[in-house]
Amino acid sequence: MISCLGISKKYVSVEALKDITFEVPQGEIFGVIGPDGAGKTTLFRILTTLMLADSGTATVNGLDVVKDYREIRNHVGYMPGRFSLYRDLTVEENLNFFAKVFHTTVKENYDLVKDIYVQLEPFRKRRADALSGGMKQKLALSCALIHKPAALFLDEPTTGVDPVSRKEFWGMLQNLKRQGITILVSTPYMDEAALCDRMALIRNGSFLAIDTPEGITAQFSKPLWAVRSNRMSKLLADLRAGDGVESCFAFGDRHHVTLKREEPGRLREYLANQGHQDVEIDRIQPGIEDCFIRLTMP
């Protein structure tokens, strides 16, 4: 459905994308996971025909992003990172406008947006700029869907959105996937990565890895230990100073640690000598965030 071969893009001196190659089959949710400035938005703009790559080729739904740019626009829905609907139109007016621009009607494709749009219905006479963040996001998704696109490009749809609304939003994406829509979605939140079918970790314009969530975490090459004690701040410093410790990062109420040699018994002894009490050391499965850190460690 989406195919990208050797795409590169440079802005003056910054290489925004370096030789990006990947494929997304129909009906897949593919995540582009990485921090601000990694190149996510540039990639989305190139694939939605809003920007030209310096080199490489890409197709969406079998159409070339350069030659067939007009036709592609009828087949893709794009939700940019910044809220880009008409602020002085109402909810209903915005949706009708986007339907009309794509030569269709809200009625014709209502099935597709129904689940999302019913939540907006009570506010259909409200101007878009008077909606809360979560509602704006739902309206933007409805407008991106109203012409029944084959592929949906969502650029950081959940940035700045609270954890509960984020979970809801991902539920909606699962519903769209079931209707056969291909979804390319970017996010800086690592916990969302686990909800994608496959993903690419991106940093400084390059893909660090492309795989399923399980595939990514399986690449973590060392046993990972979660450590806690009664003094977490001191524990972080002591772990970093410990000579058997390879890496150590804070993860909520525990620190995630890899060891140079797999001897957690000696670590326990060392921490006791440093005055730590209630020390717990557990072997755990690494998550996407552990992998991202490991891949980007200096």
Place this chain on the structure above:
Amino acid sequence: MKKAIEVENLTKRFGSFTAVNAISFDVAQGEIFGFLGANGAGKTTAMRMLCGLSRPTSGKGAVAGFDMIRQPEEIKRHIGYMSQRFSLYEDLAVWENIRLFAGIYGVPEKEIAPRTDGMLARIGFESGRNTRVKELPLGWKQKLSFAVAIFHEPKIVFLDEPTGGVDPLTRRRFWEMIYDAADRGISVFVTTHYMDEAEYCNRVSIMVDGRIDALDTPKNLKQQFGVRSMDEVFHRLARENALTSNAN
């Protein structure tokens, strides 16, 4: 010891809508205080009042030792603030930004140069002194904004989603700067959507529909709700209210 924040029944109404509904809490010196809540729960409105930018409809309180009703200008001068949107001047060099903000916050002329040296050394950025801010990577911009926000050594610094969108390594380094500031006695008032970061706070409050529905250490909150993570605590509190608060 004097509190960095003490508020009682702080309330803000816009017409018939109550954005902040009689919240009461305090923040001790050197405490890291997490201020959580769903979008639309009233966090931003509460924070604007605490920073002296918006007058409470009712209630009372003091921030950095100054009265919220009578001395909002003093509050603005004596707090630090860093917004989620990056707020340094892109076209100025690093040292020019420091010089500008130090002047605005009334740091004595003689102290600016030595303190600038000390600050750049502490964050390990001496080599970046003459770099224009727009040329810095996002991670450095964020660290620098934080250092600038506490340059005048405020009693308390307000951080509004300081780590939104940064990579996992930078996010952790940023939190080490927060710990460092707290160790030096600066209170930190921080909002975040990353629930693992809630665990790094000494105490956490969770706002729901304008009220503070929970306030305690992360450990006690998890115990209280019988769950294993702050993420679950947040979902327990915010889920039932997700639809109503979205409607605002």
